[in-house]
Amino acid sequence: MPEGDTLHATALTLRALLAGRRLEAVDCELAAAEDWRLPGRVVERVEARGKNLLIHCAALEGAGVEQPGGLPVAIWTHMGMTGSWHSYRLGEPWQLPRERARIVLHTQRRVLPCFSPEALEFLGPRGLARHRVLATLGPDLLDPDADLDEAVARLRALGEVPLGDAIMRQSAVAGIGNVYKSELLFLAGRDPFAPVGALSPATLRALLERGRELMQANLASGRPRRTRAELGPSRGRYWVYERSGQPCRRCATLIRMRRQGALVRSTYFCPRCQDGGDSSS
Incomplete structure (x- = not known):
């Protein structure tokens, strides 16, 4: 069952695999994934907030703020009771069925699917600041600066x-x-x-x-x-x-x-x- 320590551990793992790396491809059935033009973006950081995981991606290089891909975007997932992020080498068999993957991130060396999350959204700067869940979270016990x-x-x-x-x-x-x-x-x-x-x-x-x-x-x-x-x-x-x-x-x-x-x-x-x-x- 994912709790705060689970999400912080996942964030540490994904940070080592994604931070500073370019997304070569993204598989996701949500129309918003295409709208945000995720392939080609560089992952800036990965963080956990309570039971929420955020993968922060930079704006597409050379894109203006009025163009598709011109704003940074965060991939927000909430694992609920059974969700999980996995990481596989290219060609490595998956441990869970592919149809359970709501989103799959591809880098040059790794494939990272997220299986059965309770929630998945793409948040720009304004959406991140006003998000119905994130904006109302209390202090995170695993945040060193938690009040x-x-x-x-x-x-x-x-x-x-x-x-x-x-x-x-x-x-x-x-x-x-x-x-x-x-x-x-x-x-x-x-x-x-x-x-x-x-x-x-x-x-x-x-x-x-x-x-x-x-x-x-x-x-x-x-x-x-x-x-x-x-x-x-x-x-x-x-x-x-x-x-x-x-x-x-x-x-x-x-x-x-x-x-x-x-x-x-x-x-x-x-x-x-x-x-x-x-x-x-």
Whole structure:
């Protein structure tokens, strides 16, 4: 499941393969791909913003701003639950069916398809600044310059929204998905169903700092995501995620799963360990 660390890892990989290189060809059924005249453009940079990936392409060399290709463009993809970018050498077999690729970028040495993204758009400078998703994102936990105080303020403004729902709202803080939501709240001993506004600013900031530490550790490791790395692979990667009906690794109470929010996302928790503690602490 793509979360913030997944997208930042993908951005690192694509940056090494694309930055400074020319797009020789682009396969995409969207009419906008042809309108933007993507072949011939040079990729300037690749970045992740929360769960969003942006491939920034320069204007076509020699094209005026009033001509097709005369403005820079960003290729925006949101991976949703199952999307992914791949990279292959020329002639190398693909791991997934070609019909699932919404867009394929070709350079002189690599072929880079994006499979089953939830969203794909081409954004010029104005569209990038006004985008319905990007313009409203909260601070990205993996951004070194992320303003955690701003994220705390956005979370507290949600008031009675349950904590487990609130920290997954990308407009408050970007990057946390279902896995980190469940694991982070377990490690902090917090009730996912308590109102987020009941927690003090200091408590929420500590929660976000812990989440950032978990994501940074997984991003740096290059291994499959885990929150129990110190206990070794044979003991399981997670504390509660996808462990409904199994004993808590700390107290042996059975882990439970309930769904939350408008998207009815699953939340895994220990009823005994996550009593919430003192919300003013």
